[in-house]
Amino acid sequence: MARRPHNAPPTRDTGPRINDKIRAPEIRLIGADGENVGVVSPSRALDMAVEAGLDLVEISPNAVPPVCKIMDFGKYKYETQKREAEARKNQKIIEIKEIK
Template identity: 50%
Template sequence: MRQLRTGDRFLRGKTVRLISQTNEQLGLVSFESALTMAAKAGLDLVEMPSKADNPVCKIMDYGKFQFDEAKRQREARKSQAQPKVKEIKLHANIDDNDFQIKCRRIIEFLRRGDKVKLLLAYRGREMAHPEIGEAVLNRMLQAVEEFANIDSPPKRLGRSITTFLSAKSPQRKDKSKDKDKSKGKAPAADKPSASSASSEGDKQ
């Protein structure tokens, strides 16, 4: 799409299909007539992308069009940059196949740049043995720890435990240096677990 001027050598002397500033189809007119009509309206004549035999031109405010287009592209980039929050729900009695499916989905979401809300929900009498659900949640956190950061420690609220995950930033490591640094270093602190969330919830 380009703004056309009087001396445009590609369209001078040709017939164009003209569209008005109100999107009215004005039919076939000479290029010079189209320029005159645009000038009388105090607007620009712009060639539109088209596969038609005759060039398609539209009368418009080209400066405003460029401003609106740039604004639309900025908003599109902004919306793409904002990560979405995907929820994955677990249960204490989840089977191995379902566990693996949910694990792969979490990794897929994280690789796409989305965040994940991991929710363990207790059903019926499962609350009588909350440690079973806590073990499932901890198992999932361990399964995805290579790809996920724990943004908030697991928190128990009513009959559920919730935690939020985000993707780890890719880092290049020198393995030989890591081995040297690991010698004589104190063990790392334990990661937040569902059991600690459970005890906090029981105190409330």
């Protein structure tokens, strides 16, 4: 088992929290079809997500209460990566001209 050096920062998960990682006491839930379900407990929201066969994804963690949506996390991650790649592709490249 590889050990982390003492001076290295601990590894941190990037991206949105999903399912059991959501720690708020209550969340604003958006259903799988996009309708606002309302403010519910994370355990109730997770039960609804499992019943639908989807994941509970924290969309806006800084809102009060945090906004979560029932969706397929794999599909969400794929779409965000695709959007970021498209943005990088369309980014204007600055050309540096030489002065002689």
